[in-house]
Amino acid sequence: MSRKRPEPMQVVKQRRDATLNALVHGVPYIRFLGIEFDRRGDELTGVLNFDDDLIGNPFLPALHGGVTAAFLEVTSIITLSWMHLFPHIESGAIDPEDMAAGNLPRLPRTIDFTVDYLRSGLPRDAYARATVSRSGRRYASVHVAAWQDHADKLFAQATGHFLMPPPLDGSGD
Numbered sequence: 001m002s003r004k005r006p007e008p009m010q011v012v013k014q015r016r017d018a019t020l021n022a023l024v025h026g027v028p029y030i031r032f033l034g035i036e037f038d039r040r041g042d043e044l045t046g047v048l049n050f051d052d053d054l055i056g057n058p059f060l061p062a063l064h065g066g067v068t069a070a071f072l073e074v075t076s077i078i079t080l081s082w083m084h085l086f087p088h089i090e091s092g093a094i095d096p097e098d099m100a101a102g103n104l105p106r107l108p109r110t111i112d113f114t115v116d117y118l119r120s121g122l123p124r125d126a127y128a129r130a131t132v133s134r135s136g137r138r139y140a141s142v143h144v145a146a147w148q149d150h151a152d153k154l155f156a157q158a159t160g161h162f163l164m165p166p167p168l169d170g171s172g173d
Contacts, residue, residue, distance in 0.1 A: 018096030019089050020044075023081060026104045027074075033067065035074055044082055046075035046128040048146075055123060063121030068146065072128055072158040073113050076142040079130035080108045080162055088168055106165035108140060113160040121155045124148055140164050 020039055024030055034049040048054070048071045056064030085105060088094045099105075128146040135141075145157045 012090075015092070015096060016089055019085070019094055019099060020082065022096050022099035023085075023104065024078060026099065026102065027107075029070070030074055030078075033070060033074070035071060037078060042082070042086055044075075044079050044129070046071065046078070046130075046146075048126040048128070050123060050125050052123075057120075060120055061123045063123070063126070065115075065117060068117065068121050068126075068156050069113070069115045069158070071126065072115060072144045072146055072156060073110065073160065075128040075146075076113075076130045076144045076158070076160050077108050077110070077162070079144075080132060080135070080140050080142060080164070081105070083132055083135065084108070084164065085168070093168070105168060108162035108164050111139075111161040111163055113158060115156060115158040117156050119155045121146075122148055126155070127151070135164070137167070138164055 016039065020037060024035070024037055033054070034051055036047045036049065038045045038047055048067070054063055054067045055061045056067070085094060094105075126146055126148050128144055130142050130144040133141040133143055140162045142160050142162065143157070144160070145154050147154050
């Protein structure tokens with residue numbers, strides 16, 4: 001008995017990138033803020049591209065606190081969604097073209113989200129990475145950290161709890 005030949009890595013990468021792109025660009029608020037995601041394997045880094053419209057205090061200047069909180073929350077939700085969808089992406093069960101057409105899976109819903117502002121966000125690009133502390137069938141807990149120039153010098157961090165959407169296969173698992 002012979003095994004099924006694995007897909008070429010380039011095909012797998014294209015499917016992953018197309019799915020992530022459809023997921024991110026399917027939410028208008030993410031597009032409005034200019035948030036993008038850099039993918040390395042299954043790890044995501046949120047990128048908040050600087051724009052003058054994101055400044056809250058022009059005298060400092062500093063990123064608006066609401067923009068910072070939204071960036072952290074979006075990074076958490078997209079990371080959770082990516083983790084939730086990854087097995088289906090790998091198996092080919094999710095069609096990126098279908099998602100790009102607007103048929104997005106349900107996203108996790110925020111239960112609570114607490115932000116710690118550690119210092120002012122400077123007028124430059126910002127980066128964030130979320131770590132899933134716990135993820136079950138119904139509930140997930142996430143910690144997310146944001147930095148600008150150096151990953152060890154955080155300007156904000158947050159902890160959030162999310163209600164997970166039902167599984168795509170309907171199994172309850």
